[in-house]
Amino acid sequence: MSELVRLTDITKVYQGGVTGALNGVSLAIEEGEFTAIMGPSGSGKSTLLNLVAGLDRPSSGSVTVAGSDLGRLSETGLARFRRDRIGFVFQFFHLLPNLTALENVLIPARLKSRVSAESAGRALMSRLGIGEVADRYPSRLSGGQQQRVAVARALINQPTLLLADEPTGALDTKSGDQVMALFAELHQEGQTIVLVTHDPKLATRYAARVISMLDGRVIDDARLETTERKPADVIRVRSEEPSR
Amino acid sequence: MTAILVKALADLRRRRVQAAVIFLTVLLAMATGTMALTLMSQTRDPYQAAFEAQKGAHLQVEFKASTDPQLLATTPAIIGASAAGGPYPATSLQFKHGGQSFYVQTFGRDSAGGDVEVLNVTAGHWPRANDEIVLTRSFAELNNVSIGDTIKVVSVPAQSTLKVVGEVVDIDEGSADLSSQHAWVLKGAVPALTTPGLSTYLMDYRFPADPTSSQLQGYVDRLRASLPPGSITASINYLLIRSIFNITNQIITGVLSAFSVFALAATIAIMATLVTGIVISAFREIGIMKAVGFTPAGVIGVFALQVIIPALAACLIGIPAGTILSQPLLANSSHALGLPYMPSFSLGLDLLLLVGGLVVVSLAATLPALRAGLLKPITAITIATAPRGRSGGWLRRQAARLRLPQPIVLGIGDAFARPLRAALTLVTVLLGVATVVVAIGLPRSFQLINNSETGAGNYQVVINRSNALPDAEVMRILNAQPETARVVALDGENIAVPGISDPVNSRIFRGDSSKLAYMVIAGRWFSGPGEVLAPAGFLHDTHLKIGDTFTGSLDGQALQLRVVGEVYDISNLGHELFMDYATLPPNTPNSDPSTYWVTLRPGSDLNAYIQRVAGTQPDLLDVHPNNTSLIGPVKIIDSVLLVLAVVLFLIGVGGIFNTLLLNTRERIQDTATLKAVGMSPRQVIVMVAASAGLLALVAGLMAMPVGLYLHHLLNDVVSTSTGNDTPPSVYDVFNLFELMAIPLLGVAVAIVASLLPGRWAARTNVIEVLHAE
Incomplete structure (x- = not known):
């Protein structure tokens, strides 16, 4: 498998922030991987996802996705990158309420x-x-x-990388499971997925890393498909984190 | 109360741009409205003041020189006048000054005072010797004649000179650019200045109370019946003079008032849109306010005050500004009347405007704010923001079918997502574009009328001859010039017409006058003796219509006349007659034309022609190019219209800007989502611009018929106030390209106005917005 994402010594300090949201993070994600990023609130996982999505720029370090150094892209270039390469699924869906489900899905394609x-x-x-709900408005x-619908919108342009930020956070258990099953199915079809979650069970059940x-x-950083770690180990690591 | 004020002020600081929009639109609307009302309330005062101070004549009548002065002395008693002046001997005086010839009706009068028509000597002194003359200040200013200048009399064979020793203001005549002027010499000087057969007597009459039009007609009829036939050669009354004096201000105040209402309506629409938008976007805040103890009235107060405070500031500046801006026009009126300029305004009116403006603003702000007051706290906190508008889906789908780019499709849908907001915005823009249509169309209509009145393009040279030079000699000179293509000679006579008190000024043409291109509204141009055309004012007052015949009277001789057409002419408020020279009885005294309008052959050198013709009789011929420039009052009206168009247009732009600001702020989350899924900053700007463009396009298309109707209506108002019907050609001043270009121009301006909110939207920080959920 080839490398799809590379973060090199990334730091991110928000304006007014004393400590960084990210402090010297380096990692790589390979094509076809289903990676879960786990951590408590404020751990920097969403910040990391935003940097990979090209929604934000690091304070230092570099982010390369599918061969593109995001630091070298203009705002327009980043928009094109998100449109063509990234599918993003938000916790709160963020569908446009005045568009039907289908119209929401088609936005990236029409852009x-x-x-x-x-x-x-x-x-x-x-x-x-x-x-069957394609012509309904989100509120219905x-x-x-x-x-x-948000996942469909993320997939419509056949993105290189599917990013999901707490995609089950606003769902009941059954709906959450259905969404995660969908991600698993997409992963099996070869879709590279990076999932941000604070739920270790969810992370270990579906992600390979x-x-x-x-x-x-x-x-x-644990790869669960290998014998390197067992899922329980990861859970243990999570549970050993100091309470916040 | 303090908490409400503190919260309102804090919100104002947060919403500075909206506050600025309110401030500017209210400022413009209030300044315009104040100007209109100040002019309306103060215009009549200077004339009335001057008329009373100068004991203005209610009626002035000119009698033939052969009328017995003793008999004239009895005329005040005949008509019950309380005071009279005259008889003053009068003659038509032609003189040269600075290379130009002028005509003034000159009266012999030994003092400026008296019981009627006191002349206000504004500079210099009254004549003390027979070689001294005073002119009207209006004439002196228009023609650059100064006290101390010498003028050369050329209307009598013994060419004498007179020294200008004073300037006077005569309440009984209009300004020099609108009407002929008078001059005064001592009575003893008149005989030497008089051309045989061209002298008259003038009597001024004043009545105990201001007479009505019909009373004035009764007086003239009684005089006519009491004197030998043909004794009265001309008359004029104070109502006509007052109308002529006030007409410019009347039109300006009419236009200002109408468009002030527009400006106010547009401002109310903007404020209602704004408050509605603020309430919609602040549901959570409203809930919190209520949770911490704000009463419903307090919540309403907070939102209403956010509009009322900048509006109050705008009123406090706009009302004095409007008052000040109206002063030049009022000063102009005072100056024309010889009154010292005194700042003229009504404190009561200004206070009324302040209170009225604040009441209107408060209502416009409070009604939409009621929603905030009535919201249940828990509902407001829970849903955080009002449901986002979902209208516009149909438009969006149509746009999508056209395969328009997605940002444009989304922008088009957003434009009408909130129908009420869209409707209020349309009203604002519609009023702005309609005003622009009027401001473009009306000056063109005025130009057409001006061209018709001045013969622009139809004749290039105007020649006036001295009475000392025979008409035949002038014609010989003109016909001898190779460049002369056509000569139309003009004589003026006053013809008594049944039903009209004052003898009607008539234009008698010799030559092919049909080529002069006067605007014939109905019927046709005269083609033979006895046929006349007249403006609507004449036809209305005489109850005549095209095809009717009537008997006029000139110099005591009956004239059988038939109306063959209705013509447009603003002179004497529509009391004019147009006819051929052949209509005059052969023995009419002094009826030789004195003015010649010459059309040159194409390619002729105008200046060379003028110099050559003038050189043939330097003292007896006044030769000058035809002056086709607009008269002063029309220029003022055009300027006022231009200012109004700019004001209304700016308010329209403010309306669009305000709506886009609200839309982009309200849809900031949607914009952030769109950016997250790949919409570029440029596409965001295009989306906002598409929204603006569609609103402007719809409003512009709706505004065109409204603007054209208003243009039609204002033309009718102007025509009616000058005693005319509007010629159809005057309405038709727009071509198809312009009718399409004006809405498109509105679209272009709206798109420019959208750039700022568009840029703000494009800079939306996706992470901040989406994570604030």
């Missing part, structure tokens, strides 16, 4: 090209089990359905 992607969008939605959908963070540092 990219004027060629109609409607049939592709409907097919994708059917595949994700939300074909359940949380699970909304998150599936779990990176644990604390205070802006990577404190553990």
Whole structure:
């Protein structure tokens, strides 16, 4: 497998911040991996995800995704990068309320090209089990359905990298499981996924690699498909973190 | 109360841009409104003051020189006048000054005082010798004649000189750029200045109370019946003079008032939009305010005060500014009347405007704020923000079908996401664009009328002859010039017409006058003797219509006349007659034309022609290029319209800007999401601009018929106030390209106005916004 993401000595200090959100993080993610980034609130996991997504810039260090050094890209370049390479799934879905589910899904495709992607969008939605709600507005959908719409939106441009920030955080257990099953299915089809979660069970159940963070540092990096670590070990590491 | 004020002031600091929009729009609306009302309330005063101070004549009548002065002395008693002046001997005086010839009706009068028509000597002194003359200040200023200058009389064979010794203001005549002027010499000087057959007597009459129009007509009829036929050669009354004097201010105040209402309506729309928008975006804040103890009235107060405070500041500046801006026009009126300029305003009116403005603003702010007051705290805290508008879906889908770029599709949908906000914005922009249409169209209409009145493009040279030079000699000179293509000679006569008190000034043309291109509204140009055209004012007052015949009277002789057309002419408020020279009875005295309008052949050298013709009779011919420039009052009206258009347009831009600001702030989360999924900053700007462009386009398209209707209406108001119907060609001043270009220009300006909110939206920090959820 080839390397898809490389973070080199990343620090991120927010304006006014005394300590950094990220302190010298370096890691690489390979194509086809399903990586979970775990950690408590304030550990820097979402910041890390935002940097990989090109939503933010590091204070120092470099982020390279699919051969693109994000630090060298302009705002427009970063927007194109997000549009073409990244699929992002948010905790709170962030669907546009005045657009139908299908219109939400099609936004990235329509930003990219004027060629109609409607049939592709409907097919994708059917595949994700939300074909029948394509013409409904988000407010008429359940949380699970909304998150599936968000996933479909993330996938419509066939991104190189799918990023998900607490995608089950706003869902009930059943809906959360359905969304995670969907991620697993996508991973099996070869999709590279980086998942941010604070739930170790979720991380270990679906991800093949779990990176644990604390205070802006990577404190553990475990590949579960190997014999290197067992899932329980990762859980143990998580449980040994000092309470915050 | 303190808490409400503290919270409102804190919110104001946070919403500085909105506060600035309110301040500017209210400032412009209040300044315009104050100007209109100040002019309206103060315009009549200077004229009334001057008329009373100078004991203005309610009626002035000119009698033939052959009328017995003793008989004239009895006329005040005949009509019940309380005071009278005259008889003053009068003659038409032509003189040269600075290479130009001038005509003034000159009266012999030994003092400026008296019981009627006191002349206000504003500079110099009244004549003390027979070689001295005083002119009106208006004439002197217009033609650069100064006290001490010498003028050369050329209307009598014995060419004498007179020294200008004074300037007077005569309440009984209009300004020099609108009407002919008078001059005064001592009575003893008149015989030497008089051309045989061209002298008259003037009588001024004043009545105990201001007479009505019909009373004045009754007086003239009684005089006519009491004197030998043909004794009255002309008359004029104070109502006509007052109308002429006030007409500019009347039109300006009318236009200002109408557009002030527009400005106020647009401002109210902006404020209502703003408060609604603030309330929508501040649900959580409203809930918290209520949770910590703000009463519903307190919450309403906080939101209303955010509008009322900048509006109050705008009123406090706008009302004095409007008062000050109205002063030059009022000063102009005072100056024309010879009154010392005194700042003229009404403190009561200004206070009324302040209170009225604040009441309107308060209502516009409070009604939308009621929603905030009525919200249940827990609902407000829970849902944090009002449900986002979902309208505009149909538009968005249509745009998507057209395969427009996604940012444009989304922008188009956003434009009408909140229908009420969109409607209020449309009103604001519509009023701005409609005003622009009027401001473009009306000056063009005025230009067309001016061209018709001045013969622009139809004749290039105007020649006035001295009475000492025969008409035949002038024609011989003109016909001898190879460049002369056409000569239309003009004579003026006053014809008594049944139903009209004052003899009607008539233009008698000799030559092919049909080529002069006067605007014929109905019927046709005259083609033979006895046929006349008249403006609507004349036809209305005489109850005549095209095809009717009537009997006029000139110099005691009956004239059988038939109306063949309605013509546009602003002179004497529509009391004019146009006819051919052949209509005059052959023995009419002194009816030879004295003015010649010459059309040159293409390619002729105008200056060379003028110099050559003038050189043939330097003292007896006044030759000058045809002056086709707009008269002063029209220029003032055009300027006022331009200012109003700018004001309304700016308010319209403010409306668009305000709406976009609210939309972008309200949709900041959506924008952040769009950026997260790949919308570039430029695409965000395009999305906001598309929203602005669509609103402006719809408003612009709606504004065109409104603007055209207003243009139509204002033309009618102007025409009616000058005694005319509006010629159809005057309405038709826009071409198809312009009708399309004006809304598109509005779109372009709206897009420019959208750049700032667009840039703000484009700079949305995705992480901050989405993580603030």
